[in-house]
Amino acid sequence: MIFAFYTPFIKNISLRYLAIYSIGTTAAYTIVHYKTPWCLISMVWPLLFVFGALLLVSPIKYRWATYLTLVLLMWPSLWYCTYLNFFACSSPSEPYVYVQTYNDIFKLTKPLMTLAKKDPTAYQMTGHLIRSSTYPLPWVLADFTKVGYYEGGNPPDKVDADFLVVQSDKIKDVEAKLTGSYYTEPFTLRQFQDYSKLYLSSKWFAAFYPGRTPDFVGKSAQK
Numbered sequence: 001m002i003f004a005f006y007t008p009f010i011k012n013i014s015l016r017y018l019a020i021y022s023i024g025t026t027a028a029y030t031i032v033h034y035k036t037p038w039c040l041i042s043m044v045w046p047l048l049f050v051f052g053a054l055l056l057v058s059p060i061k062y063r064w065a066t067y068l069t070l071v072l073l074m075w076p077s078l079w080y081c082t083y084l085n086f087f088a089c090s091s092p093s094e095p096y097v098y099v100q101t102y103n104d105i106f107k108l109t110k111p112l113m114t115l116a117k118k119d120p121t122a123y124q125m126t127g128h129l130i131r132s133s134t135y136p137l138p139w140v141l142a143d144f145t146k147v148g149y150y151e152g153g154n155p156p157d158k159v160d161a162d163f164l165v166v167q168s169d170k171i172k173d174v175e176a177k178l179t180g181s182y183y184t185e186p187f188t189l190r191q192f193q194d195y196s197k198l199y200l201s202s203k204w205f206a207a208f209y210p211g212r213t214p215d216f217v218g219k220s221a222q223k
Contacts, residue, residue, distance in 0.1 A: 001026070001047060003054050015053050022046040092191050099190050101136055107185045107198055108163065109140055111208045116143070125204065130155050130174060131167035131196055133189070160218070164199040171197050181214035 004019040025043035029035065051070075058066040088094045090102045115122040127147040129137060134149050141147050148156055155170065159177045165187055166174045183205055187198035202214045 004047065004050050010057075012053075015050065015057075018046040018049050022050060099192070101190055102188050104186070104188050104198075105137070105140070107187060108137075108165065108200075111200065111205055112141070112144070112163070114208075115204065122204070125162035127163045127165075128156055128159060128161045129165045130170050131165060131189075131194075133193065134165070135189075137165070137189070161199075162201045162204050166197050166199065168194045168196060175216065175218075178216065179218035181217045183209050183212065184215040 001022070004022050007016050007019045007023070010016040010019060022043055025046075029039055029043055054070070055063075055066065084094065090100050112122070112125075115125075123144050124146055125144060127141070127144060128150065129147065130150045132151055134151060137147075138149060150156065155174055155177075159174050160180050164174070164182075178199075181202040182199040183202060185198040185200075187196040189196070199216065200208070
């Protein structure tokens with residue numbers, strides 16, 4: 001970014017254009033009050049080319065000093081990138097996290113994918129996602145062909161399934177109709193959403209809860 005301000009001294013027209021473009025988009029993004037992370041793409045990509053060009057346009061006698069300086073600048077960036085992607089990817093306290101999927105999603109996807117890997121018939125398991133917004137699950141569970149997404153709030157006629165995700169205000173109504181036995185977990189997909197409850201059928205998922213009895217038992221299962 002600092003090097004981009006040396007545009008009057010850049011002889012290469014393409015590189016000069018990229019430098020001016022990156023400064024302009026950064027200034028515009030700074031002025032706009034409401035910021036969305038995907039807008040960063042428009043100003044980051046030209047800066048990458050300008051950054052790479054700095055290795056070539058620096059004087060030969062300062063080339064190694066330039067390399068060393070850039071490496072020292074890149075290490076903190078690499079560390080922070082690793083921290084954001086693998087450790088704070090869903091932390092609401094991190095300003096770079098924006099409507100990010102919480103790690104709660106793994107409570108459902110990990111056992112599902114494990115079963116499907118061992119037995120492809122698991123892709124035919126039935127699932128009911130009863131909440132106002134279910135994304136990104138429609139993308140993640142695209143290979144599971146018997147999953148229903150009830151975002152309108154109306155549950156299916158038969159609520160029992162191999163797994164369910166139920167929004168908090170629908171839990172009481174759904175549990176009144178459930179007849180099977182389920183392991184349950186608190187479940188929150190994204191920030192600024194009502195919490196949900198995850199139900200995993202004991203018929204399919206008992207191996208993931210060794211020594212634990214089902215948390216919810218419907219009337220038919222009690223008999």
